[in-house]
Amino acid sequence: MASEPENPPIAIAPANGGAAEGEGEGKTLSKKAAKKEAMKLEKLKRQQEQAAAAAAAANSTEADPLSGNYGEVPLEELQSKAVSGWKWTEIGSLNEELKDKEVLIRGRVQTIRAVGKSIAFLVLREKGCTVQCVATVAPELVSRQMVKFATGLSRESHVDIEGIVFVPSVPIKGTSQQVEIQVRKLFCISKAVPNLPINIEDAVRSESEIEKALQAGEQLVRVNQDTRLNYRVLDMRTPANQGIFRIQCQVENIFRQFLLSEGFVGIHTPKLIAGSSEGGSAVFKLDYKGQPACLAQSPQLHKQMAICGDFGRVFEIGPVFRAEDSYTHRHLCEFTGLDVEMEIKEHYFEVLDIVDRLFVTMFDNLNENCQKELEAIRKQYPFEPLKYLRKTLRLTFKEGVQMLKEAGIEVDPLDNSMWANWF
Amino acid sequence: MASEPENPPIAIAPANGGAAEGEGEGKTLSKKAAKKEAMKLEKLKRQQEQAAAAAAAANSTEADPLSGNYGEVPLEELQSKAVSGWKWTEIGSLNEELKDKEVLIRGRVQTIRAVGKSIAFLVLREKGCTVQCVATVAPELVSRQMVKFATGLSRESHVDIEGIVFVPSVPIKGTSQQVEIQVRKLFCISKAVPNLPINIEDAVRSESEIEKALQAGEQLVRVNQDTRLNYRVLDMRTPANQGIFRIQCQVENIFRQFLLSEGFVGIHTPKLIAGSSEGGSAVFKLDYKGQPACLAQSPQLHKQMAICGDFGRVFEIGPVFRAEDSYTHRHLCEFTGLDVEMEIKEHYFEVLDIVDRLFVTMFDNLNENCQKELEAIRKQYPFEPLKYLRKTLRLTFKEGVQMLKEAGIEVDPLDNSMWANWF
Incomplete structure (x- = not known):
């Protein structure tokens, strides 16, 4: 499969398509502004039609009457030219309820597979969710050239696809969404380089999958940790990493909401301080405009000041710096601390009570609201469901x-x- | 008024009082544990009665049969000895609905005023909320010695007061709560030093109050900014500062909840980085285990990496470090940033839409839920209510x-x- 199509795709903006135009935003635009907008769009459309015609004429070998339905969108057409009113559907929300509906989706091309010259399968990915899109040659809908354009896309290119939601009778393997998009229009809005250091398809594979294939005599690509860290941006695109970040955000959120409901106040304490916060040796030192300063190893002192300052109960979520020389695999010199300090009325059980309830609330909430994310992580890094007592x-x-x-x-x-x- | 009472108060723990014992917690304790607890309390009570009797015997000048109702609680009695099951009422929640009810409150003594030898007025403060408490000599309830003990307390001492809620016919000036507590029991659990660098009563005064008094020929104490900063813990106890911190927490909370509802993911990016985040000169440099490192001037790079990593929309709340030499009054080399980064589908208006709605949501929410805090700030630092358009x-x-x-x-x-x- 060539990484570049032989016939350079015709430069045309999605504004030329207009199938979704009926869905107009409008509500936030005044009549006058809407009219102005419409005129702008009209002008843009004319310009693009002219450009398309010119490009089609230049492309003498095989003129395509459907050339307006696909192609690369030039950068200048993408930069805040106009508000079209188009409505994109998130890939993660594509489901059977949208059967036969026309949708517009935007995502990265994760995999591309051609079946002869008339069918192209693309897996499109957005925020870790994936959907299969099929471009099949059909009169007045999809041309041979369009299929060729699709198969010629480079992986991880960003594309807009307009198509019809189809519900297959057999479950789709390898994508998160259980529907298929029958492609009608396809525009590449940002082309990735043809050769990437990591293919997401490879990066999502679990160790056990690789081992299993090896036993069956097949060698699958394994993306090593150093490659992942060197190309962190690409590795972050895997469903497992999307899940990890989203669960991390959720953990912070539950922590915060639970503590707020218990009368805690969230604070932010200084990270640049004059002395070390606890102990002493493993501290990062720096020069603060001629005076010696340290990075806080803990918000301890300031949390306690807040308690003496009558806040009663405080928490902080923020970076903690520890310059320890560690010989473990998991030591971090900088990490995000979830920190709590509270006044005790009578007994330290009051703290234990809070901590107990906090953890149970957190586990319950993650189990309820992060099923998709936990599943995505489990697929790449298998783990057993967490068992915990209702009463610690x-x-x-x-x-x-x-x-x-x-x-x-x-x-x-x-x-x-x-x-x-x-x- | 002496800062120390002439007769040292009898050391007795609130456990000896027991008026609130009926309210028992119990629900979290098993029967066996409850029995154990009861035995422990019984033992404690015996010890305290013996100690009280010994102290009373030693205090030969004037024996008080009500000596069990007040006094200083020794430290060892306060350290997680037992779970008594007592229920404290927060000062901020004292209101007319509690009329004639018996309550147990804990707070700091903000002001003390004696009327002859038989009445003591105390203003008790907790988390910026204040209530007036009155100890009046009455047979079999409040002794002369108890009133003396009350007037002898040092300001900012931490005390437990048990008393009856009384609703006066005329509004109470100078306290946040509009009820009065008729003191029945009074225990000091932590004595403040007699002379404090700041009296909270003085620290809460607005500039206009001081000016007005001056014009009337009266000089009121003004607590200057440097004193406030040198004794930050004391200054934090003013209702205005309590309000500022609580509103800051609320701002962060609304920011976060609004963005989460708009599909943003909260992230935490590194603060220790290898190069400068933007520009270059005004950066804090430090030694990271032999390698040069900088403190992040902005999460910009990592936010953008998150967007390229397919998160679509991210936000971060965390410290930002800028080593600028500034000659303004309000420059901070370290501040907490509320930062947002998002993918634009078509037009930068998408960002403006989010920001518009964020601010309106924030203002609405603060006006609805932080009236008390805004009022507390306004009292010390007058300001006009914020005016804003529904549509920016x-x-x-x-x-x-x-x-x-x-x-x-x-x-x-x-x-x-x-x-x-x-x-």
């Missing part, structure tokens, strides 16, 4: 020591140095 | 230039350097 188990120190003894681990409860190694 | 005014560049011209300001629309000074 609470052991006394004595009970803990007793359990260790029963498990054959001899402990001296009074030896502090020993306990330090347990956490 | 949008001017074209041309219209803007025209308006400037009409206002007599000559501008050259093509001179970029000139526009730079406008922002």
Whole structure:
């Protein structure tokens, strides 16, 4: 499959299509502005028709009467020229309810497969969700040249596809959405380079899939961690990474909402401070306009100041800096801390109560609202569903020591140095 | 008024009072644990009674049969000894509906005023909310010694007060809550030093109040900015500062919730980076384990990577570091940024639409849900209510230039350097 089509695609903007024009936005535009907009669009349309005609004329080998339905959109046509009123449907929301409806979608071309010269399959991806699109040669709808244009696209190119939602009788493998789009129009709005360091198709593969194929005598591409990190932007496009980031956002959100509902106040404390926040050695030092300064290793001091400042209960979500030389695989010198500080009225159980409920709320909420994301992660990195008690188990120190003894681990409860190694 | 009472208050824990014991928590405790707890409390009570008896015997000058109703609680009695099941009422939630009810409140003593030897007025404060408490000598309820103990408390001491809610016929000036507490029990759980660098009573005063008093020939204490900053923890206790922090938290919350509802994902990007994020000179440099590193001046690069990584719409709330030498009064080398990045489908109006709606949502929400906080700020720092359009005014560049011209300001629309000074 050539990475560039032989006949350069005709430069034409989606404005020329206009199939979705009826859906107009309008509501936010005044009548006058709408009229102005319409005139602008009319002008744009005329210009594009002229350009298309000229391009078609230049393309002497095989003139295509359907050339207005596909092609590359030149950059200048994409830069805030006009508000067309078109409505895009998110790939993640394509479902059987849209059967036979016409939709306009925008996404990256994840995979391209040609079946002879008359059918092209494209998997389009948006925010980690994928859908199969099929361009089949049909009179007055899809030309041979259009199929050729489709198969000639480079992977990860950004395209707009207008098409009809079709519900196949057999489930579709390998895409997140269970419908197929029958392509009517196809415009490339941003062409990716032909050779990418990572193919997303390869990057989504789990280790077990690779192993299984290897046992069957087939070698599948494995994208190593260093390649992933060197081309982080591409690797972030995998459904698993989309899921991880979205769940991370959700965790923060539940943390915040739960604490707010418990009377906590969110604060932001200084990260550039005059001394070290705790301990001392593993701190990043810097010059603050001639004075020595440190990056905060913890919001501890300022959280406590907030409590003494009568806030009662505070939390902070923000970066924490620790310059430790670590020899583990998972140490970070910078991480995002979810931090809590509260006044205790009588007993430290009050803190435990909050923490217990926080975690149960968090797990419940993720299970309820992040099924899709958890599934996407599980597919690439298999894991067991988390088990947790509705009421968190609470052991006394004595009970803990007793359990260790029963498990054959001899402990001296009074030896502090020993306990330090347990956490 | 002496800062220390002449007869040292009898050391007795609130556990000895027990008036609120009936309200028991219980629900979170198993029967066995509850029994254990009860036994523990019983033991504690015995110990305290013995201590009280011993103290009373030592205090030979004037024995008080009501000595169990007030006093200082020694530190060891406060440290997670037992879960009593007492229920505290937040000062901010004290209102007329609680009329004649018995409540237990905890707060700091903001002001103390004695009327002869038989009445003491205390203003108690919690999280910026204040309530007036009155201890009046009454047989078998409040002793003369108790009133003396109350008037001898140092300001900002932390106390527990048990009392009856009384609704006065005339509005109470100077406190946020419009009820009065008739003191029955009073325990100091943490004594403040007798002389504080800032009295909160003084710190809450507005400039206009001070000016007005001055014109009337009275000089009121003015707490200057440097004193406020040197004793930040005390200054944070003013209702205005409590309001500012709470509104800041609310602003962040509305920003986040609005953007989440619009399909944005919250991210956290690195603050320690290898190069400068934008421009170059005004950056904090540091040594990252032998390699040069900078503090991020903006999440710009990483936000854009997230967009290229298929997140579509992202936002970040986090610290931004700018090492600029500024000669203004309001420059910060470190501030919390509320940052947004989004894919534009067609036109930059899509960004303007989001920003418009975000601000209107934010203003509406603050007006609805932060009345109390806005009022507290307005009292110390008067301001006019914010006026804003439901639909944000949008001017074209041309219209803007025209308006400037009409206002007599000559501008050259093509001179970029000139526009730079406008922002």
